[in-house]
Amino acid sequence: MEVNSSGLESFKQVYKEVFPVIMRVAYHVTYNMDASEDICQEAFIRFFDRGLIFPSVDEAKYWLIRVTKNLSINYVKRKGREKVAVDKIKKQPLPSVKTGEETVIGNETCELVRNAIQQLPEKLRAVLVLKEYSDLNYKEIANILNITESNVKVRVHRAKQQLEKLLDQEGIYVL
Amino acid sequence: MCFDDQVLSTYIDGELAEPWKTQVEEHLLHCATCKSRYDQLQDLETDIKAARLREDEFSVQRERVWQYLEKHCVSAVKEKVIEKRFTFKAPVVFAAAAAVVIIFAAGIFFTARVKSPVIPEIPVISSENKGTASNTLIPVVATDASPTERSMRDLTIEEIxxxxxxxxxxxxxxxKSVEPLKVNSPVIRSNLMNSVPEISEDAVLKGVDAIPVMTLESADTVDAELEADASDAADSDADAEEVTEEVTEEVTEEVTEEESVSEEEVPAVEDEPEAPVSEDSEAL
Structure with missing residues (x-):
């Protein structure tokens, strides 16, 4: 089914199907619910304003994921710079980046994993998030990130390796 | 031969192609080390999956973003659709305006061309052959000196x-005539002969109403004075020679003047009887 991003019906359909996906992408990259909400909103506004024609809902989804991933990475980079600046002024240790949502969840393992993912470098984080939380295969991720499938495979594995180390350091990830 | 983490990870991701996938499955059944590593990676995978943002965690945001989008995008589309129906681009508007102006100007131009001859066709008419005896009943001349048009002199009364x-x-x-006119004009004969009454001398003195007047009554633009020279009726009375509106008015004025003078003179004499007497005596 052809998708017109400015068409009312197709826009509703895409929103219904894709919002959970890009919300997870935005959240697992930024780990900030407010920022994720703004990013998803911005992504859909861009999607709507562009008036793009997609051959399928999946193609529209890939476009939205790509935009959301970039907005989220940009947010993280900007936030990181701000943090560095603030820390230099206050000369204080990095504050906890836990959000209210995470506190509500109350799942310790979940919280640790999210914290660990947050510490991954952006390249690995984006690939891992797309692999684990967007229900995409290597080929789709390669398409979105414009990299090769083998590159996706390697990055996913490296991300998991680093995540494992981080969780080991926390002392929680014990078999 | 044991598999490294990369292969196991790819296998866990479900992305390992054949024949390696089958080989890995068979190897895990026999190799305890690889099975242990596989279990570690699988647990890690499970934990990662468990950290997935759940639907109930973002249901509020999902609704809120949709409300925003519906307000700023969907409703805007509806407005745009309405605007597209009733708005036109500037060139279209100018073209339409130009078309209206051209049609309007063309309408005025052609209307003017059609109607303009009407005015010179109805020129002011004056009497030039006044007093001259001729068989032409009503000689009229167009005072409007329109070169393109025929002068009224060329027109018969019938044509006029x-x-x-x-x-x-x-x-x-x-x-207007005291005596019945001998009219040669076929128009007068055919149209007016039966209605012309016989007019006596007294009719002139009795008033205008009793005198038939030959006039042309028309709009303000046409000031037509028609004079009929009734030469044939000249024998009867000099006053009735000219059957004109002007004459009629003059006669009327003369009559009224005579009446007023006579009325005034009588009381004047009655009021001052002595004055004329003295004058007469002095003269005597």
Missing amino acids: LQLLDERGFEVDLRL
Whole structure:
């Protein structure tokens, strides 16, 4: 089914199907619910304003994921710079980046994993998030990130390796 | 031969192609080390999956973003659709305006071309052959010196009447004469002969109403003075020679003057009887 991003019906359909996906992408990259909400909103506004024609809902989804991933990475980079600046002024240790949502969840393992993912470098984080939380295969991720499938495979594995180390350091990830 | 983490990870991701996938499955059944590593990676995978943002965690945001989008995008689309129906681009508007102006100007141009001859066709008419005896009943001349048009001199009374009738003028043609006129004009003969009454000398003195007047009554633009030279009736009375509106008015004025003078003189004499007597005595 052809998708017109400015068409009312197709826009509703895409929103219904894709919002959970890009919300997870935005959240697992930024780990900030407010920022994720703004990013998803911005992504859909861009999607709507562009008036793009997609051959399928999946193609529209890939476009939205790509935009959301970039907005989220940009947010993280900007936030990181701000943090560095603030820390230099206050000369204080990095504050906890836990959000209210995470506190509500109350799942310790979940919280640790999210914290660990947050510490991954952006390249690995984006690939891992797309692999684990967007229900995409290597080929789709390669398409979105414009990299090769083998590159996706390697990055996913490296991300998991680093995540494992981080969780080991926390002392929680014990078999 | 044991598999490294990369292969196991790819296998866990479900992305390992054949024949390696089958080989890995068979190897895990026999190799405890690899099975242990596989279990570690699988647990890690499970933990990662468990950290997935759940639907109930973002249901509020999902609704809120949709409300925003519906307000700022969907409703905007509806407005745009309405705007597209009723708005036009500037060139279209200018073209339409130009078309209207051209049509309007063309309409005025052609209307003016059609209607413009009407005015010179109804020129002011004056009497030039006044007093001259001729068989032409009503000699008229167009004072409007329109070179392109025929002068009124060239027109017969019949043509003038037809012309005026065609233009929608209400023509009231009356003859004023003391004596019945010998009319040669076929128009007068055919149209007016039966209605011309015999007029006596007294009719002139009795008033205008009793005297048939030959006039052309029309719109303000046409000031037609028609004079009929009734030469044949000259024997009867000099006052009735000219059957004109002007004459009629003059006669009327003269009559009224005579009446007023006579009325005034009588009381004057009665009020001052002595004055004329003295004058007469002095003269005597």
